[in-house]
Amino acid sequence: MKKETSDYFEPEFSLEKDLNIETLKHNIEKYMRFANITIKELSEAANIPFATLNNLLYSKTHKDCKLSTVINLARAMGISVDELLGCVAMSEEEHHLISSMRRLPTRTKYMVNWFLDYQIQLSTAYNFEKQKIINVMYPQLEYSNNLLPSDDFRPLDISNYPIEIKTKVFTGMCVSCDYYMPNYCPYDILLIANDRPAKPNEICVVVNYGHIHLAKRIERHNKGEISVQYVSLRDGLVRATDKEIEMVIGYVAEVYHDLRG
Secondary structure, X not given: OOOOOOOOOOOOOOOOHHHHHHHHHHHHHHHHHHHXXXXXXXXXXXXXXXXXHHHHHHOOOOOOOOHHXXXXXXXXXXXXXXXXXXXXXXXXXXXXXXXXXXXXXXXXXXXXXXXXXXXXXXXXXXXXXXXXEEEEEOOEEOOOOOEEOOOOEEEEEOOOOOHHHHOOEEEEEEOOOOOOOXXXXXXXXXXXXXXXOOOOOOEEEEXXXXXXXXXXXXXXXXXXXXXXEEEXXXXXXXXXXXXXXXXXXXEEEEEEEXXXX
């Protein structure tokens, strides 16, 4: 029954504990408008009597409903019971993760699920309370010598780095090519942070047209306005504005030299 489009039905939450039934009604009505369906169609999809749903929505004396009714409605709408009730039983971070996952295409969900499973495996192999472990991506080298994102991630212990580095770095990327020399050598691992926007002239890891690039962030000031460009570190010829870049993964906070190759 959930609408099969790129649109996402996002329920509303209420911080008022006494308004759960009102929030429930509101979310049901909001979903029917979103999916462009009638009460009868929703009752059939949820396998509950029409009169039950009609009374829930429009009876002035109806102040509660069965748990089975809520569960069946949530299943038909493709959301959780917490979301349907709007009762904020989950944390803001958990709700954000669920909402983000629902927006992703199926092929991307597979990669996210793989990555989560990988994180669970790492947590059993390392003591995260005593060690700072990050995931390092080893990108693919395309035939045209462009770098492509990959699902080849390997753990790296950066526990011995200074605290100002450990607290900022969230991931890493191996330089699997030689055309970023002399800035970076093959097998250097870039420690990437995104705790703040990159400063002028800092080197960033960006994604553009599906490819990964190392680029220097350049700011230009003109009549009180600031324009930003990312200039390719590879040849200095490719330039892209903030709006043209697909994603800025982060800036390079430190380099780990992997002498093993």
